[in-house]
Amino acid sequence: xxxxxxxxxxxxxxxxxxxxxxxxxxxxxxxxxxxxxxxxxxxxxxxxxxxxxxxxxxxxxxxxxxxxxxxxxxxxxxxxxxxxxxxxxxxxxxxxxxxxxxxxxxxxxxxxxxxxxxxxxxxxxxxxxxxxxxxxxxxxxxxxxxxxxxxxxxxxxxxxxxx
Ligand SMILES: CC(C)(COP(=O)(O)OP(=O)(O)OC[C@H]1O[C@@H](n2cnc3c(N)ncnc32)[C@H](O)[C@@H]1OP(=O)(O)O)[C@@H](O)C(=O)NCCC(=O)NCCS
Numbered sequence: 001x002x003x004x005x006x007x008x009x010x011x012x013x014x015x016x017x018x019x020x021x022x023x024x025x026x027x028x029x030x031x032x033x034x035x036x037x038x039x040x041x042x043x044x045x046x047x048x049x050x051x052x053x054x055x056x057x058x059x060x061x062x063x064x065x066x067x068x069x070x071x072x073x074x075x076x077x078x079x080x081x082x083x084x085x086x087x088x089x090x091x092x093x094x095x096x097x098x099x100x101x102x103x104x105x106x107x108x109x110x111x112x113x114x115x116x117x118x119x120x121x122x123x124x125x126x127x128x129x130x131x132x133x134x135x136x137x138x139x140x141x142x143x144x145x146x147x148x149x150x151x152x153x154x155x156x157x158x159x160x161x162x163x
Pocket of ligand 1: 023024025097104132138
């Protein structure tokens with residue numbers, strides 16, 4: 001897509017990341033999105049609480065005016081901080097979302113390519129995520145080699161091996 005750029009996140013992107021976390025929550029076709037307060041749910045908010053810990057890494061996509069339009073991030077958790085998609089303390093969990101008008105144009109593919117490269121460079125053996133199997137994003141994840149390894153409520157835990 002023309003004029004879309006990608007950059008490393010900075011500390012001032014934190015509000016945008018929270019916004020993207022809200023957008024990453026799956027809303028089935030025809031259903032009303034949850035209230036913004038859903039971000040206070042303990043297992044959801046752990047995805048970004050205290051952002052800036054060792055290992056935290058995010059990429060931001062921006063438009064021609066340098067406004068953020070999407071983000072992908074990865075983060076390590078442990079038994080006390082874990083959230084959806086948790087496998088173990090060595091496996092970062094990935095999350096991704098774009099603003100609605102920017103979906104389906106290849107931006108998510110670019111963000112995923114880049115963060116998987118980065119995860120490999122950092123020496124991680126695998127990376128995980130959580131997705132509702134009805135979310136069309138599942139196809140994208142499968143194209144990148146993610147495979148289902150478990151189920152948590154209605155969401156699938158998926159892992160991609162990083163060779
Ligand atoms: C998931 C998402 C980041 C993918 O980025 P994208 O730029 O739209 O994806 P691309 O254009 O690079 O690739 C297309 C793939 O994205 C997924 N996709 C496209 N539109 C989507 C949408 N509105 N919602 C969810 N996934 C979508 C599909 O897997 C699609 O593959 P297909 O063409 O075989 O159907 C983006 O669509 C999005 O923000 N969706 C809403 C938030 C979300 O579901 N996040 C993931 C939570 S686990």
